[in-house]
Amino acid sequence: MRFHTRKWIKPEDLNANCTLFGGRLLAWITEEAALYSIIQLENPKIVLKYMSEINFISAPAQGDIVEIGIEAVRFGKSSITLKCEARNKMSHETIATVDQLILVNLGADGKPKAHGKTRVEFVKDRLASKDQD
Known part of the structure; x- marks a missing residue:
């Protein structure tokens, strides 16, 4: 799993127990999943369709730095399924995991559209193949 995003826990991110508010973490995870999907599917029109149960394991506090890792586990016809770890x-202590986030690729009409992708692609490889054309 690659960890791309880091978030610094500030006072406005805390709950009544002075630990990270779970809703804030879910917003960060959703945003990271959307960005990952946009890059993989090469389309800015992506929506979250499904998120499996969230397993909260530890509670970070103000000043801690959260890393969010995303990994593609399946490519559907118009969707991509990801898993996540924060x-x-x-400390590298796991804060939370999400086994499935399903995001859907949309066309100009706002309806699911086939994306034609079958595996993870890295931008550097796309750029290299364009240079060879």
Whole structure:
């Protein structure tokens, strides 16, 4: 799993127990999943269709740095299925996991559209193949 995003926990991110508010973490995870999908499917029109149960494992506090890792586990006809782990950057302790996030590729009409992707592609490889054309 690749960890691309880091978030610094600030006072406005805390709940009544002075630990990270779960809703804030879910917003960060959803945003990271959308960005990952946009890059993989090469389309800015992506929506979250499904998120499996979230397993909250530890509670980070103000000042901690959260890393969010995303991994593609399946490519459907118009969807991509991801899994996610959020962890504490300093201790590498897992904060939460999500086994499935399903995001759907949309066409100009706002309806699901086939994306034609079957595997993870890295931008550097796309650029290299364009240079060879």
